[in-house]
Amino acid sequence: MKSLVPILTVVAAIMVLWYGAAVWMNSQWTLDQAARAGTEPSFSFIVADTMAQDRPKLPAPHQVISELYDTVIDKKITSKRSLVFHAWITLSATLLGFVFGTFAGILLAVGIVHNRAMDMSVMPWAIASQTIPILAIAPMIIVVMNSMGIQGLVPKAFISAYLSFFPVVVGMVKGLRSPGAMQLDLMRTYHASQPETFWKLRLPASMPYLFTSLKVGIAASLVGAIVGELPTGAVRGLGARMLSGSYYGQTIQIWSALIMAAVLAASLVAIVGIIQRITLKRMGLAQ
Template identity: 65%
Template sequence: MRAIFQSKIFAILTILLTLLVIWYAMAVKLNTPWQLGVYERAGTTAWTTSQFINDTLNQKRPVLPSAHQVFSEMYVTIFQKPITSKRSLVYHSWITLSATLLGFAIGTLFGILIAIGITNNKALDRSLMPWVIASQTIPILAIAPMIIVVLNAIGLSGLLPKALISTYLSFFPIVVGMVKGFRSPKNIQLDLMQTYFASPMQIFFKLRWPSALPYLFPSMKIAIAIALVGAIVGELPTGAVAGLGARLLSGSYYGQTVQIWSALFMAAILAASLVMIVGLIEKRVTKNMGLTT
């Protein structure tokens, strides 16, 4: 019994349950003014407390939708709509996900290449690294609408512009992590490679690359999470056609709070599963390499 109380799962579940209770309490409180107005207009005077609470939790456009409203909306839009339908959350998630994955792939590749350049060339290290850092102080998410518009003007539209925003966001943690990783071999190890008369290529593939891998995966976890944010924000200015970001925007235009919340939860689930998948690959790779984690 004691073990259960002291376990992590128990603590997390307790806090989640508390949050759920707070959520419902807030939903009742925030939706009360509107519900009172509804009763007044309808002329309903004799309402019981339980009826009132029930009504506040089931409004059509609540200020704060209740949990069961959000989850039933998610259930309906995920499982009960054909996935090609514009009302299907799976359809919108897929659009966002494809941009995320493409951007993440390009960003990772690009980041690794920059890191290779930085670790192998001193001038590049000195001149590029400060600008890689400075590039992240530009709020790229703020430029997102312009990048979309500009790329549209060149003739690029659809997936790629969004993916480029994800790329821009995700390359940074990769560069920082991989520069650290490529530099992690100790002098003694490098000296050993020298005594083997290893070529720079051999040093790279047999020493530097394997020792950088433990740095790659944590960076990739951060990168894929922000790539998703980039794809979502990239969808905001495209005129709200498709994708989770578009769901958020159209929901906010038409006051569909339930739709906003379900899109938000979907994004959360997506982010969590992406990070988890990277984590699983990491476990697999580190196990195969014989590294203890």
């Protein structure tokens, strides 16, 4: 309840700014139309008109909401015009890529922590991989995989994984190295083997770090899946909705796809957060 007031305040502020910007940005078109018709529009007419255009520069919030209502609630989810359908396409690539990326990230981190050669060689490459703009590399991945006969979900998931493995590597390396000298000495006094030290000390100690990374990773996965939908000229998915919206000047469609993506990202992060809380609580790491 306490956090509701600040949140609503911010939402209200955004709405005011948004409506203001919509009036300001769309009024030019209204004035042009009026000039062509030779009429002198009143201020109230301008304001009303800027919020009801078919292809506004900036759609007003209620236009986006009504579009969302129309494409989320009113359409059957199997319809190609349903935003839920497109969100699911993107979500499935996101989740697959997230699983790939997390798995790869954990494996790399385990290697880095246990093998000096990997420690020296892998990390610089992992960092370098993230400095390449994903927009540049995504089309190449799609084209190369397409030439190998792989299409659809997997190339998009691959781009998702490419973005999401990195936070997992960084977090897991830190987490697996988090046990102090004393805790490692304790394992030595038991003459514990390296695998025993890993399973009983390093891995459980890394859990809080892993979950923090997963939250970043799943949001990155979603970005990857959307980016993966742009260069293919894909006809399905949130990325495709944004792209076709920009081809045809359908700003309302772009904005509703954007909002859908934001809601999706927030939900995914929230779900990881809930799993984090339950897991850490069961492990005794959170109170």
